[in-house]
Amino acid sequence: MLHNHFPLEVSHLVKTYALKNGVRVEAVRDVSFYMKPGEVFGLLGPNGAGKTSIISIITTLEKATSGSARVFGEDVDSNPYFTKKQMGVVHQEIVNTGFFTVNEILKFQSGYYGIRNNNERIDYLLEKLGLKDHREKNVKQLSGGMRRRLMIAKALVHSPKVLLLDEPTAGVDVHLRESLWQFVTELKSEGISILLTTHYLEEAEKLCERVGIMNKGKIVFMGSTQEAIAQYSTKKVYIEFNSGEAAVYTETASAGLVEILAHHKIQFTDIKNIKIEEGRLEEAFSKMVNT
Amino acid sequence: MIAFLTLLEREIKRFLKVIIQTLISPIISSFLYLLVFGVSLGASVTLKNGMPYLSFLIPGLMAMGLINNAFQNSSSSVVTSKFSGDLEDMRVVPITNSQIIFAMGLGGVIRGFLVAAVTGLVGTVFHYYKLGEPLYVQHPFWILFFILVGGLTFSFIGIFIAFIARTFDQLSAFSTFILLPLTYLGGVFVSIETLHPTWQAISKFNPLFYLINGFRYAIIGSSDVQLGTSIFVCLMGVVVTYIMARIALVKGSFSRW
Numbered sequence: 001m002l003h004n005h006f007p008l009e010v011s012h013l014v015k016t017y018a019l020k021n022g023v024r025v026e027a028v029r030d031v032s033f034y035m036k037p038g039e040v041f042g043l044l045g046p047n048g049a050g051k052t053s054i055i056s057i058i059t060t061l062e063k064a065t066s067g068s069a070r071v072f073g074e075d076v077d078s079n080p081y082f083t084k085k086q087m088g089v090v091h092q093e094i095v096n097t098g099f100f101t102v103n104e105i106l107k108f109q110s111g112y113y114g115i116r117n118n119n120e121r122i123d124y125l126l127e128k129l130g131l132k133d134h135r136e137k138n139v140k141q142l143s144g145g146m147r148r149r150l151m152i153a154k155a156l157v158h159s160p161k162v163l164l165l166d167e168p169t170a171g172v173d174v175h176l177r178e179s180l181w182q183f184v185t186e187l188k189s190e191g192i193s194i195l196l197t198t199h200y201l202e203e204a205e206k207l208c209e210r211v212g213i214m215n216k217g218k219i220v221f222m223g224s225t226q227e228a229i230a231q232y233s234t235k236k237v238y239i240e241f242n243s244g245e246a247a248v249y250t251e252t253a254s255a256g257l258v259e260i261l262a263h264h265k266i267q268f269t270d271i272k273n274i275k276i277e278e279g280r281l282e283e284a285f286s287k288m289v290n291t
Numbered sequence: 292m293i294a295f296l297t298l299l300e301r302e303i304k305r306f307l308k309v310i311i312q313t314l315i316s317p318i319i320s321s322f323l324y325l326l327v328f329g330v331s332l333g334a335s336v337t338l339k340n341g342m343p344y345l346s347f348l349i350p351g352l353m354a355m356g357l358i359n360n361a362f363q364n365s366s367s368s369v370v371t372s373k374f375s376g377d378l379e380d381m382r383v384v385p386i387t388n389s390q391i392i393f394a395m396g397l398g399g400v401i402r403g404f405l406v407a408a409v410t411g412l413v414g415t416v417f418h419y420y421k422l423g424e425p426l427y428v429q430h431p432f433w434i435l436f437f438i439l440v441g442g443l444t445f446s447f448i449g450i451f452i453a454f455i456a457r458t459f460d461q462l463s464a465f466s467t468f469i470l471l472p473l474t475y476l477g478g479v480f481v482s483i484e485t486l487h488p489t490w491q492a493i494s495k496f497n498p499l500f501y502l503i504n505g506f507r508y509a510i511i512g513s514s515d516v517q518l519g520t521s522i523f524v525c526l527m528g529v530v531v532t533y534i535m536a537r538i539a540l541v542k543g544s545f546s547r548w
Contacts, residue, residue, distance in 0.1 A: 095376040111297025112384035
C-alpha cells in the first residue's frame with residue numbers, strides 16, 4: 001500500500017487557539033497518526049486533550065495551524081468535496097433538530113451526498129439501529145439514546161469508507177452502549193475504518209486494535225491496548241504460603257509468573273494459594289496522562 | 292445539484308412546518324397595515340399626482356413583506372441550525388459554500404414571495420372594494436425581477452448577520468436598529484416628494500429606497516426613481532451581499548451555540 005493511500009493520515013498537526021485575553025493555547029501539538037483499512041483506531045485522553053480538535057480539523061470545521069490531514073491521500077482542505085464523501089461523522093454533542101422527522105432527516109442527509117432514492121439504505125440503518133418504529137417521529141419526541149442512534153444513522157447513510165465517532169457512547173445507558181459496540185464491530189467487519197474518540201477505556205479495549213493516548217495536545221502513547229498495559233501498568237501477585245505467611249508482589253504487567261517467582265526465589269512447592277491481578281488499561285492511562 | 296436541491300427543499304419545508312409564524316403572522320400584519328393606513332387613514336391622504344394612497348401603499352407593503360421575510364428566513368435558519376448543532380453537519384457534508392448560500396437565499400425568496408403575493412392579493416381585494424377596480428400589475432417581468440433580486444439580497448444579508456452574530460441579541464439588534472429604520476424610511480409608507488429636502492437627499496443613500504421604488508414601478512407604473520437606477524442598485528446589492536455572505540461562511544463559525 002502506498003503511504004498516502006491510508007484511509008486517514010494525520011501529519012504533524014498543530015492547532016493553536018487565541019483566547020480573548022491574547023493568550024495562545026496549543027490544543028494540538030505535532031500530532032501524527034494513520035489508520036489502516038478496516039481498522040478501529042482509538043484516540044483516548046482526558047477532557048481538553050485535543051481529541052475533538054483533531055476531529056474538527058479532519059472534518060474541516062476548524063483549520064489546522066500547521067500540518068495536514070489526508071483521506072485516501074487527499075488533503076481535507078485542498079479537496080474537501082472528495083474527502084467529505086469518504087467520511088461519516090458522529091459529533092460528540094447530540095443534534096436537536098426540531099423541525100423534521102427521522103425519515104426526513106435521513107433523506108436530507110442522503111441528498112447532501114448527492115443520493116436520491118436511498119430508501120433501501122435508510123430502511124437497513126433504521127432496522128439495524130432500532131429506529132424503524134420511530135421513523136415518522138419528530139426528533140424532539142426521541143429519547144437521548146435514540147437521538148444518538150439517529151446521528152449514527154446519519155453518518156452512515158452514504159456508506160462511508162471512514163467513520164469518525166467522537167465519543168459516541170457518552171451519556172448513553174449500558175444496554176445501548178453494548179449494542180453500539182456490536183454495531184461498530186459489524187462496521188469494522190464490512191471494512192470501514194473507524195476513528196473513535198472515547199473516555200471509556202473499556203470501550204477502547206474492546207473495539208480498538210490500536211490507540212493513541214493524548215495528553216495536553218500530544219500523543220504520549222501509540223500502540224495496542226495490550227502494549228499500553230504491558231508498558232505502563234503493573235501486575236499484582238498475591239501469594240499465600242504453606243507456612244501460613246502471605247505476600248503481595250507488584251511487577252510490571254509484561255512479567256510472566258515464572259519470571260516473578262524466580263526473581264523472588266519462590267518455589268512452586270512452597271505456595272498454597274496464588275492470585276494474580278492483571279495490569280489494567282486504567283492504570284496505564286492514568287500513568288501516561290499524569291506524568 | 293442534488294445537494295443544492297435537497298438543501299432548498301429542506302429550507303422550504305422548514306418554514307412550512309411553522310407556517311403560522313413564518314407566513315400567517317406576516318400576512319396578518321400586512322392586512323392590518325392595509326386596513327389602518329391604506330383604507331382608514333389613507334382616505335385623507337392626497338398624493339401629488341392624484342394617485343389613491345391605497346394604490347401607492349400596496350407595492351410598498353409587498354416589498355416590505357418580501358424584505359423582512361427573506362431576511363428572517365435565512366437568518367433564523369442559520370441561527371436555529373447553530374443552536375441545534377445542524378450547522379456543524381452542514382460543514383461536514385460535501386456541499387459548497389455557494390450551494391449553501393443560494394439554497395438558503397432561494398428559500399428566503401420563496402417565503403418572501405409568498406408573503407408579498409398574499410399581501411398583494413389582499414391589497415387587491417381592498418383596492419377593489421375601496422376604488423372599484425383591482426390593482427393590476429403593470430410590468431409582470433419587473434415584479435418577478437425585483438422579487439428575485441430583492442429577496443436574494445435580504446436573504447444573503449440574513450446569512451451574513453446570522454453567521455457573524457454570537458448571540459440572539461446581536462441578530463435582533465440588526466433587525467431593530469438597521470433593517471427596520473431603512474425599511475420605514477425607504478418609501479414604504481410615504482413618497483420621497485413629501486419629505487424635507489434633507490431627508491430626500493438622505494433617502495437616496497438608502498438602498499431599500501431603490502428596491503421599494505422598483506417594486507412600485509413594476510406594479511403601478513410610476514415611482515420616485517428611474518427604473519434603470521433601481522435595477523442597477525438592486526443588482527449591485529445582490530453582488531455585494533453575496534460576497535458578504537460568502538466571507539461570513541468562510542470566516543464565520545459553524546460551531547453550535
